[in-house]
Amino acid sequence: MEKFIIQGNTRLVGEVEIIGAKNAAVAILPATLLINGITTLENVPNISDVKIICTILTALGAVVTWNNEHTVVVDTRHLNSANAPLEMTSKFRASYYLLGALLGRRGNAEVGLPGGCNLGARPIDQHIKGFEALGATIIDEQGKINASAKKLIGSPIYFDVVSVGATINLILASVLAEGTTVLNNVAKEPHIVDLANFLTSVGADIRGAGTDTIKINGVSELSGNHTYSIVPDQIETGTFMIAALASKGDILIKNCIYEHMDSLSAKIIEMGGKIENLGDSMRVSCDRELQATNIKTLPYPGFPTDLQPQIAVALSIANGTSIINENIWSSRFQYTSELNKMGAKITAQGTTAIIEGVNKLIGAPLYATDLRAGAALLIASIIADGSSELYNIHYIDRGYEHIEDKFRKLGAKIERIDKE
């Protein structure tokens, strides 16, 4: 077990490069299972969730080769299994994408119930409803899900809730189905559009990704020998934007997509920060006292739940009282008790947190409770007076590549050491 030791009181200044999106990579890697050929993926984040998927793909008979730190070649010509190893699938959330992909390619799949961060109840009823609408039989027993279909037939599917995972899974299951599938009330996140762009580049017929309705005309096969570059990570971009704001720093964020950040940019400007759009990069800075504001998390293009803990750090040192309404996950305020140990004044109840701004945070021993909470506590430690120890950093490694190196280049004093 490793931990970070952070000496605080740092204003972050300099440049950072954003890598491909975790939540796109964990969908596109399983999507290669739909192809009978070789796919090269570039700009792949070298993070633990991605490494686990690569191991699972290998166990299914794919040949996975890392050409360099960020380029993965997946040869799916000789798949020999539809049973994803249970001990691996239970380690991360996106393992449920193996259901859609294997169902689409082989007509059957067996996957252990997905694990992942504990953010409250994480049902998959909409995924199952969608697979059943395409004609699959789903058996959910003893910690695993078995899906099978003689033939998948396209169908209209209306999702009762806007779900990133269900939208992706049904795209995966329907690209090779017979006929037309129309998905209504879908998620519109950049990684949904990226998955659709990837699949279209290998021959799928998908229209409407990025709107509320996606139409998929099934095709008989997808072609190999393509190279695709994963979209820059919206949440990593936002994490560094908030780090610039909270540290009253000045960061040039390279290889990012400005338009994906509109909901966060609006809040950063309300709070007193400045943002310059420089094409493939943006500069975020702040040279004044932060002002309180209110946040409501919503599906894209609303404010992302995955940036809620990080913005709470900036709000905890802003002038005035802010209110956060968390509308996606029921248990996403676990980090607030850690921030309160640092002197923050946050009262969290149910899906609402009230934050009374304080002058400064003070270093403390801290425990990450999930991936984004870990990123938030790291930012809090960097700006706090004194030193902090941050435990459970394996959560952070699930979704951020070399996070301490990136923050160190911006001036942060962070050491990763083995916990004794």
Ligand code: EPU
């Ligand atoms: N929901 C249902 N039924 C379903 C599916 C979802 O009721 O069948 C509900 C959930 O309980 C939740 C809401 O719908 O209240 C949205 O869940 P969604 O399915 O969109 O979430 P997810 O696919 O499980 C992905 C990301 C999360 C991110 C959410 C919301 C991946 C691998 N995970 O999860 O990312 O918080 O979308 O944007 O893409 C993270 O990266 O730290 C992370 C947790």
